[in-house]
Amino acid sequence: MTTSSADRTPARLSAPELVATVLDPGSFECWDIPVDTSGWDEDYRAQLARASERTGLDESVLTGWGTVGGRPVAVVVNDFGFLAGSIGAATAARIVAAVRRATDEGLPLLASTSSGGTRMQEGTPAFVGMVDITRAVMDHRAAGLPYLAYLRHPTTGGVLASWGSLAHVTLAEPGALVGFLGPKVYEALNGEPFPAGVQTAENLAAHGIIDAVATADELRGLVDLALATLLDAPVPPRLPRPDALSAARPVRAVDGDHTEPPTAWEAVTATRAAERPGVRELLRLGGSGTLRLRGTEQGERDGSVLIALTRLDGQPCVVVGQDRARQTPATPMGPGALREARRAMRLAEELRLPLVTVIDTPGAELSQEAEEGSIAGEIARCIATMTTMTVPTVALLMGQGCGGGALALLPARVVVAAGNAWLSPLPPEGASVIVHGTPDRAAELAARQRVRAHDLLADGIVHTVVEERTDAEPAELATALAAEVAHHLDWLTTGHGAAVVAGSTGGAGQLLRFPGAW
Known part of the structure; x- marks a missing residue:
């Protein structure tokens, strides 16, 4: 051709x-x-x-x-x-x-x-x-x-x-x-x-x-x-994939006062705060025996994504997380970062270890270099790889979940969300430009688009929300999220759950009161 x-x-x-x-x-x-x-x-x-x-x-x-x-x-x-x-x-x-x-x-x-x-x-x-x-x-x-x-x-x-x-x-x-x-x-x-x-x-x-x-x-x-x-090529046999396992667990309240769920715009604002914990805090406070891996093994490295072998609250796994501390206008998450993410996915499959993805991104890189580096194709290939993995997979929507860069790490068998986390096809300001011609109605559109974690829970897009207390220290949130992810890793690994459909097709999930002792 x-x-x-x-x-x-x-x-x-x-x-x-x-x-x-x-x-x-x-x-x-x-x-x-x-x-x-x-x-x-x-x-x-x-x-x-x-x-x-x-x-x-x-x-x-x-x-x-x-x-x-x-x-x-x-x-x-x-x-x-x-x-x-x-x-x-x-x-x-x-x-x-x-x-x-x-x-x-x-x-x-x-x-x-x-x-x-x-x-x-x-x-x-x-x-x-x-x-x-x-x-x-x-x-x-x-x-x-x-x-x-x-x-x-x-x-x-x-x-x-x-x-x-x-x-x-x-x-x-x-x-x-x-x-x-x-x-x-x-x-x-x-x-x-x-x-x-x-x-x-x-x-x-x-x-x-x-x-x-x-x-x-x-x-x-x-x-x-x-x-x-x-059509002349031989067709290989279709191999069945194991069913996903249920992440259901009882809801147990925690002593103390809890605020109402945040508005969509309050959630967006909270996740953009400089002091909010990210994947680094998750590994430092909730992980042990952590071994950082770097690069794609093909001469490419993008620090906006972090890969590690670790034990989250005692559960061995491969973690690939979007590092909020390294994603800036000067260093956005590019196609190389997603190729690193796919390296982590391959590693988990080969080692038969569970995979944990951590979603926390203001969006993937938008530039000539990113387009020519196949940013859209890399997002698609991450989604495709996630949907075909045979090891247990848990996605943690930890903060910002903006655009295709967030969707690339979402299709796990269990999706956990922090109470202020959100997921949207565009930054609310960009969606407002498309619908209203101005970014000034971003808060209104974020609410209409049901981006916040509690809406995602009701819509069956996430399975569990770990509610955030307004008076909690950032370290408490990181520790609670690590414990929650570890629970689901144990559930998936030991096979004690009933079948659920992964990603966007599950039923309504469980709302957990943060931090919670189990």
Whole structure:
């Protein structure tokens, strides 16, 4: 495959138009079922109705199957005309259903993206849907079935940082904007424009992040060629993964007064405080026999992530944590940090040790170097690795949980959150810019997006919240979190729990009163 010239302007094809261009005439069969919007507020329902009227679609993705050169293939196609191709909870569910059906029916998969990322109207519950999509894609790959991706203009955010970066073969249309963070949001957050020419299909192809650039007309021939080769390859047997184990434990109150749960903005503010403990305090106060590891083993090191072999409250494990003390505007968390994180994941698998991930980040690096270093792809590969691990895994949402950099370490079998921790697809200020055109309504939007730990607990995104007392010392929080993580490691390791689904699909978890004696 050759890289096409950069002077071709991307045509904004609708999802039905792309399907008609790539598949054999008359072969497409739609798999979509109607979307229920009754649970949303009137304003959002009106936006959905207008998008549907404008595009003729009921959501931002079209799924189904057809043939290319007579070979059957499942398709998942974004439509940018429907709310900028954004991914809401129903969108994610539709994608997951299509991918799993393709897996069950033994079909190769062609996905075509054209999206601004997570749907801001739905916030964090939609954001974590990227994990479910990634898990389905990795199960599809594990079944030995081909996965092809065609990135159309534009492809940004969580879509690029998950299912858009996990294909066996990845193509993009000429001149397409392909990047982790859209340039408008970058400029709003940083006060300066993103360097020109970086987030383009041609530049990413030149840096080996995607395989080739091709027009929609050329795509049909390339898909035909790829399927002819890939479908002749032997399919390995699909190996079962062990079930996740329950982290359920009784709720026990602690003597003393406790405040009401913080507001979303109070939580955001608390986690940005300089004195707040991070992964270093967790290891120093809650760990023993700690051995720090550094680098990727390939000549690359990023100090914004910390890797260690340790015993947390006596439980042996591999820890990979985002170091809040080392993440500054001058030293943000880049793609090398995520490659270090994947080293820790591989180490845990090879040594058969439990893995603990610590999430505490204001967001991944936003720069030309990060884009060309495949920051979005590294996020996707971390998510993919997490969803396919066979050793016990516990994620600790310890502080800030901003963007794809946070999501990269989230998909564990048990997720524990500190009471003031939060998870959001963007900094609240950036989300406010997208929805309202100004960062001034960040507090309001953070509340609407259900970013705080107590909302994540209610939504089943985390399993346990360790409540923070306002009068507690930082060291107490670090010690209590280490003990809580250790409890779940013991539970997972000894196998005394009942089955639960990891990551974003569990039921409501347990609220624990911090610090608590067990």
